[in-house]
Amino acid sequence: xxxxxxxTDWGEDKAADYKAKLGIYLFLFYFFLYAGFVAINTxxxxxxxxxxxxxxxxxxxxxFGLIILAIIMGLIYNAMCSAAEDRMNGKPxxxxx
Numbered sequence: 778x779x780x781x782x783x784x785t786d787w788g789e790d791k792a793a794d795y796k797a798k799l800g801i802y803l804f805l806f807y808f809f810l811y812a813g814f815v816a817i818n819t820x821x822x823x824x825x826x827x828x829x830x831x832x833x834x835x836x837x838x839x840x841f842g843l844i845i846l847a848i849i850m851g852l853i854y855n856a857m858c859s860a861a862e863d864r865m866n867g868k869p870x871x872x873x874x
Contacts, residue, residue: 788866790862790866791865791866792858792861792862792864792865792866795858795861795865796858796861796862799854799857799858799861800854803850803853803854806850807843807846807847807850810843810846811843814839814840814843817835817839818836825839
C-alpha cells in the first residue's frame with residue numbers, strides 16, 4: 778500500500794495573530810452578553826417571565842437571541858479570517874481554494 782503526502786500545504790499562517798485577536802474580541806463581546814443573561818437569572822429571575830415580543834417572554838427572546846448571535850458571529854469570524862488569510866498570506870481575493 779502506497780503512502781501519500783499531506784493533502785494540503787500548511788505553510789506559515791501570517792494571519793494567525795489577527796485571527797487570535799479577533800477571536801478574543803468576539804469572545805469577550807459574547808461573554809458580556811451571556812453574563813447579562815446569567816445575571817438577570819440570578820438577581821431577578823421573575824424578570825425573565827415578562828412578555829417582551831410577540832407573546833414570548835424575555836428568557837426565550839434573550840436565549841434564542843444568544844443562539845442566533847453565536848451563529849452570526851461564527852459566520853462573521855469565518856469571513857473576516859478567510860479575507861485576512863488571503864490578504865496576508867499572499868493569495869489574491871476571489872481565487873479558488
